[in-house]
Amino acid sequence: MTQTTTAGKRVGVLALQGDFREHREMLQALGHETVEVRKVEHLAGLDALIIPGGESTAIARLILSNGMLEPLREFCAAGKPVWGTCAGAILLAREVDRLDRPGIETMDIAVRRNAFGRQIDSFEADLEIEGLPGEAPFRAVFIRAPLIERVFGRAKAIARLDDGTIVAARQGNLLATAFHPELTNDPRMHEWFLALGTDEPPGPGTREAPRLERTTGALGGGASGG
Numbered sequence: 001m002t003q004t005t006t007a008g009k010r011v012g013v014l015a016l017q018g019d020f021r022e023h024r025e026m027l028q029a030l031g032h033e034t035v036e037v038r039k040v041e042h043l044a045g046l047d048a049l050i051i052p053g054g055e056s057t058a059i060a061r062l063i064l065s066n067g068m069l070e071p072l073r074e075f076c077a078a079g080k081p082v083w084g085t086c087a088g089a090i091l092l093a094r095e096v097d098r099l100d101r102p103g104i105e106t107m108d109i110a111v112r113r114n115a116f117g118r119q120i121d122s123f124e125a126d127l128e129i130e131g132l133p134g135e136a137p138f139r140a141v142f143i144r145a146p147l148i149e150r151v152f153g154r155a156k157a158i159a160r161l162d163d164g165t166i167v168a169a170r171q172g173n174l175l176a177t178a179f180h181p182e183l184t185n186d187p188r189m190h191e192w193f194l195a196l197g198t199d200e201p202p203g204p205g206t207r208e209a210p211r212l213e214r215t216t217g218a219l220g221g222g223a224s225g226g
């Protein structure tokens with residue numbers, strides 16, 4: 001399909017805990033219908049899903065108690081765009097340090113929670129994001145952010161801090177960002193994300209040989225985190 005605009009999609013935002021309202025506002029400003037997803041039934045008929053930032057342990061607990069773990073895994077496997085921001089990225093990762101219950105575990109990334117330490121609770125950085133339309137760098141807001149220590153298998157690093165730390169990754173229809181585009185006025189990532197998965201086949205169809213990409217920054221080398 002050669003659609004140039006994605007307006008008019010029905011986009012779910014997992015609304016168990018965290019900053020789901022800010023995602024909804026951004027999507028609505030772009031002309032999309034939004035659904036607060038709290039139960040399995042709310043996943044029906046969605047074109048895409050966002051898992052917001054918040055507290056990954058709390059969101060994981062509520063996913064389990066609401067019986068949503070398998071349905072969310074199935075949604076991710078179905079090929080529609082799914083994006084995890086910050087805590088959401090933690091929940092999508094196959095490998096996480098210090099998450100005491102299962103997440104969705106669908107992306108070939110290893111993340112470290114609260115990786116930037118207490119001294120730098122939050123910060124902003126201008127990023128080049130591979131594939132994102134537009135010339136300008138993307139102003140990224142990090143809040144008690146995780147870092148992506150490694151991408152492996154089918155995932156690809158698409159943005160790094162100046163020191164080499166991986167802060168965004170993509171795997172076909174799946175997107176993980178350590179930062180919060182919903183807290184900026186730049187709608188490019190929300191718009192771009194809605195087209196993911198339509199440009200390449202989902203799932204294990206990818207032909208690339210297994211690779212390993214690591215965070216190369218000082219923070220990736222075993223800083224104890226906060």
Ligand code: GLN
Pocket residue numbers: 052053054055056057085086087088090113114143144145146
């Ligand atoms: N530190 C949080 C966690 O580990 C994530 C923070 C966020 O989503 N802004 O779950």
